Amino acid sequence: xxxxxxxxxxxxxxxFALPDTSTQPGGYVEAGDxxxxxxKVRHPTPDTDYARLLVPTPGALDTWVCTRWRxxxxxxxxxxxxxxxxxxxxxxxxxxxxxxxxxxxxxxxFHGYRYDVSRAYYPWALPGVRIQLAPPRLNNCCTLxxxxxxxxxxxxxxxxxxxxxxxxRQMMIASTQDYFSPVTAAVESGMAxxxxxxxxxxxxxxxxxxWRSQWGSGHTFLAVDYHAETDKALVLESNAxxxxxxxxxxxxxNLRDVGLxxxxxxxxxxxxxxxxxxxxTYPFRRQxxxxxxA
Numbered sequence: 399x400x401x402x403x404x405x406x407x408x409x410x411x412x413x414f415a416l417p418d419t420s421t422q423p424g425g426y427v428e429a430g431d432x433x434x435x436x437x438k439v440r441h442p443t444p445d446t447d448y449a450r451l452l453v454p455t456p457g458a459l460d461t462w463v464c465t466r467w468r469x470x471x472x473x474x475x476x477x478x479x480x481x482x483x484x485x486x487x488x489x490x491x492x493x494x495x496x497x498x499x500x501x502x503x504x505x506x507x508f509h510g511y512r513y514d515v516s517r518a519y520y521p522w523a524l525p526g527v528r529i530q531l532a533p534p535r536l537n538n539c540c541t542l543x544x545x546x547x548x549x550x551x552x553x554x555x556x557x558x559x560x561x562x563x564x565x566x567r568q569m570m571i572a573s574t575q576d577y578f579s580p581v582t583a584a585v586e587s588g589m590a591x592x593x594x595x596x597x598x599x600x601x602x603x604x605x606x607x608x609w610r611s612q613w614g615s616g617h618t619f620l621a622v623d624y625h626a627e628t629d630k631a632l633v634l635e636s637n638a639x640x641x642x643x644x645x646x647x648x649x650x651x652n653l654r655d656v657g658l659x660x661x662x663x664x665x666x667x668x669x670x671x672x673x674x675x676x677x678x679t680y681p682f683r684r685q686x687x688x689x690x691x692a
Contacts, residue, residue: 400674401477403434405449405465411472413461417441417448424461427453431482434475435460435595449475452598454487459687460594481599481673483626486692494559494588495689496550498603504549505634505645505658508542511535512644513636520545525552526562539618542636542645543580543605544569546620547688551589561587571607571616578607578684580618590686599624599673600631603690608680617680620688622647625665629672632660641669 413424417438436450447466452459465473489495507521514536520529524545537545544566551559567573568583576582584590584605593604600606600621609616619635633648646652647660649669664670677683 401479402481403437404476404478404482405432405434405451405463406430406474406476407432407463407472408474409472411463413451413453413463415462417450417462419446419464424458425455427451427461427463433481433484433598435598437475438462449473452484452594454484454601456488456491459591479629481626481629484599484601486602487687489689489691492689494551494555495691496554498690498692500550500554501546501603501690502658504546505653508537508546508636508645509653509658510644511537511542511636511653513538513638513642515638522549524548524561524566526560527566528563529566537636537645539636540570540580543618543620547584547589547605551587559588569618571618574613577609577613577616577682580607581605581684581686584686584688588689590688593685593687596683596685597677599626599629600685601687602692603688605686605688606676606680606683607685608676608683610680610682612682619648621685622660623664624673628665629674630665630670631673631676632664633671633676640671 407429410426410428413427414421415424432451434449435452438448445468446464448462449465450460450462453461515538518537518541519532521532548561565583568579571579585592602623604621607618619633621631622634623632636645640648641651644652650656
């Protein structure tokens with residue numbers, strides 16, 4: 399992914415669930431720049447073109463707009479190096495959501511952890527599953543993500559949030575039936591929304607399952623934040639590379655070295671990866687946007 403396909407809307411346009419103005423309208427898209435997820439040229443008749451835009455709202459993450467009717471164009475479609483900035487979604491109306499500050503607080507339990515691909519111990523028990531508890535303070539990418547998220551959501555919502563051994567096996571990618579099962583588990587359990595595309599920049603607190611090859615060298619990690627102007631993504635993970643030997647922020651250091659909160663203006667640091675670099679490193683990937691409120 400070298401560039402982003404972007405639609406520039408000079409004025410507000412009506413959105414639709416399908417690329418056809420005869421279908422049910424879905425509100426309006428305000429003037430501005432939006433990432434294009436899909437294009438339909440001369441569809442459903444030669445008189446019209448449509449584009450599916452990334453327009454996150456509490457009810458949906460995307461919408462279709464008519465970009466041309468006969469000779470009249472309502473949007474300009476361009477390719478550009480930078481992704482347009484996207485407003486952060488509010489999950490206040492969601493039944494299952496957690497505050498960001500709680501996730502950062504829980505991270506403290508992973509402060510002294512080191513990475514071990516085959517031996518993993520959790521800092522606490524999780525509902526519905528039997529797991530090994532620390533010490534020793536060792537874990538891997540999958541167990542960090544499961545331990546942090548399931549603890550946060552189960553504490554916040556009690557019996558309204560369900561977790562069991564089937565979900566645990568999904569987080570561990572125990573079956574070859576679904577190589578993106580951590581994303582599946584997050585969505586099916588209600589913790590997250592399926593992202594509208596694998597290529598779109600991550601929303602704050604996104605769970606990503608990536609593979610360097612099909613299907614080898616897999617990695618489960620969290621994109622805690624994204625900075626559109628620099629295309630930098632703040633990655634939280636358990637790893638034995640990229641400046642880490644345990645739990646920390648990619649390129650910045652382990653939690654035991656840099657603290658729970660990322661450094662101010664982390665996007666200015668050359669060691670922090672761009673979203674383009676993440677996409678090229680993990681060409682096979684999916685993402686789920688977690689229901690986390692700032």
